[in-house]
Amino acid sequence: MLEVKNVTLKYGDFTAVDDLSFEVEKGEIFGLLGTNGAGKTTTFRTIMGLLYPSSGYVRYEGDFVSYETVDKIGYMIEERSLLTKLTVKDLILYFGQLKNVPVKTILERLDYWLKRFNIVDYKMKKIKELSKGNQQKIQFISALINEPSLLVLDEPFSGLDVINIELFVEVIREYQQKGCTIIFSSHQIDHVESFCERLVVLEKGKSVISGLIKDVKNDFKKHNIKVIADGLDAEKVLGIPGVFGCTKDSKEWTIKIESEDVAPSVFDYIKTLENLRKYDVEQASLSEIFIAKVGKKYEEA
Numbered sequence: 551m552l553e554v555k556n557v558t559l560k561y562g563d564f565t566a567v568d569d570l571s572f573e574v575e576k577g578e579i580f581g582l583l584g585t586n587g588a589g590k591t592t593t594f595r596t597i598m599g600l601l602y603p604s605s606g607y608v609r610y611e612g613d614f615v616s617y618e619t620v621d622k623i624g625y626m627i628e629e630r631s632l633l634t635k636l637t638v639k640d641l642i643l644y645f646g647q648l649k650n651v652p653v654k655t656i657l658e659r660l661d662y663w664l665k666r667f668n669i670v671d672y673k674m675k676k677i678k679e680l681s682k683g684n685q686q687k688i689q690f691i692s693a694l695i696n697e698p699s700l701l702v703l704d705e706p707f708s709g710l711d712v713i714n715i716e717l718f719v720e721v722i723r724e725y726q727q728k729g730c731t732i733i734f735s736s737h738q739i740d741h742v743e744s745f746c747e748r749l750v751v752l753e754k755g756k757s758v759i760s761g762l763i764k765d766v767k768n769d770f771k772k773h774n775i776k777v778i779a780d781g782l783d784a785e786k787v788l789g790i791p792g793v794f795g796c797t798k799d800s801k802e803w804t805i806k807i808e809s810e811d812v813a814p815s816v817f818d819y820i821k822t823l824e825n826l827r828k829y830d831v832e833q834a835s836l837s838e839i840f841i842a843k844v845g846k847k848y849e850e851a
């Protein structure tokens with residue numbers, strides 16, 4: 551288990567992470583979300599033992615992070631910090647040996663991952679010659695080279711096309727099934743929603759939403775009604791008490807309501823429309839909850 555307990559991290563007088571606590575169970579994929587500058591990378595660096603909290607602590611499997619625990623961790627950082635003049639092979643050898651993996655094992659694992667990520671031909675290429683997406687694959691391989699039991703992934707999908715996102719997702723799921731503890735950040739809330747059971751949302755270093763995604767969604771009262779029908783009059787819908795939005799996206803209307811209790815009065819109007827093909831009351835998406843709570847367009851951050 552990874553335990554982050556009352557962690558406060560300061561850069562000089564500036565508090566980047568403020569009294570943050572959460573736990574990630576073995577075999578869990580946990581999401582860390584936040585707008586730009588919210589403190590995600592700082593939290594990850596603290597988990598890795600690269601930064602020391604001014605108060606609080608981080609423990610992994612009961613131990614404070616040390617050189618020994620670092621051997622068990624795979625870390626994929628957001629910035630392109632790869633040593634760009636090295637070849638892929640030399641870079642992975644460097645990272646693998648830092649984590650005390652024998653050379654023969656590193657090379658075997660490297661061949662496996664290059665094949666898996668469809669980049670066998672890049673083994674002797676310099677990092678700087680690779681595209682952004684392929685550099686991301688090398689970052690991922692460097693995180694996996696020690697077969698970690700804790701994976702810390704800062705924006706793992708950034709710069710990847712959908713096919714490669716799927717490839718990464720497959721590998722992350724495999725690691726989860728092997729019992730690996732995984733924490734990751736993403737600006738794409740959809741990834742977090744489909745991947746994680748629990749999350750923390752940071753805003754200016756503080757946790758503003760935390761817990762099971764299912765509970766976060768259940769606690770959020772606002773709902774959406776999806777309607778496909780002819781002749782819907784948005785003005786009329788907006789006149790129904792408890793309705794605060796009514797927009798059309800190609801054929802489908804989205805009616806935003808303050809709570810599920812408003813749905814029957816909306817339906818009283820909708821059932822009078824011609825050619826009604828769809829009427830669904832849905833929970834708000836995690837992205838909508840984020841925007842409502844943090845007050846910013848998260849996915850544009």
Ligand SMILES: Nc1ncnc2c1ncn2[C@@H]1O[C@H](COP(=O)(O)OP(=O)(O)OP(=O)(O)O)[C@@H](O)[C@H]1O
Pocket residue numbers: 561564566584585586587588589590591592593628
């Ligand atoms: N070395 C540093 N010295 C001073 N301030 C820093 C340093 N690193 C980060 N910060 C500040 O700490 C805050 C948190 O930064 P951090 O990189 O952790 O955010 P983030 O959530 O990862 O952001 P992003 O999504 O943009 O990557 C920001 O306000 C940032 O400017």
